[in-house]
Amino acid sequence: MYERKQEILTKILRAGRRTYFFDVKATKADDYYLTITESKKFTNEDGSFHFKKHKIYLYKEDFNAFKSILEEMTSFIFDKKGEEIISDHNTEQKFINN
Template identity: 75%
Template sequence: MSDKGLMEKEEIFSKVLRAGRRTYFFDVRATRANDYYLTITESKKFTNDDGSFYYKKHKIYLYKEDFAGFTEILQEMTDFILDEKGEEVISERHQKDFKPSYEGTGAVETKTAPENFTDVSFDDI
């Protein structure tokens, strides 16, 4: 591979955010014209039945001409979520209220239903 090919792959500046099973990689890279762009990679770890594991990766390429719009919308969306739901992570808060289902249907709530809850059978719909 030529030096030019190596230059395209070189990471100029990198940061890593580890978040449980997910890891986010923020990498500044150089174009062929030696301009910079950002890649954001989400890597998520999965485990096979035999105990081995593998990663699924998703990547976003973000170029300078899109920074302002991206930043503005990202800030608007994160502000909305925090204003609506606060900073507490709901799934962690409710973990103690759920037990795993062994029938492959996900988590099952162990709390009793509130008094104003209407039990609807899907057969009725």
């Protein structure tokens, strides 16, 4: 019988049409890993809508390298372009704790 993996901790970041889900889940060996899911809402011509989702899985053995590269890349962007948001539209961001 299929057993759904329990989510240990979830955080949600809403950013305009995009929503990011950060989920800590347990492996079969009862260790933890992280999934990051981007969900983006699209509206069809008839007014109906659908979501496209992209997901990455991060395991503990990759956390330090991932964090290091993420910090390096975000620092590069802030150093080169500053922290001011340059956009055609304002997007409201909300961070939700679950």
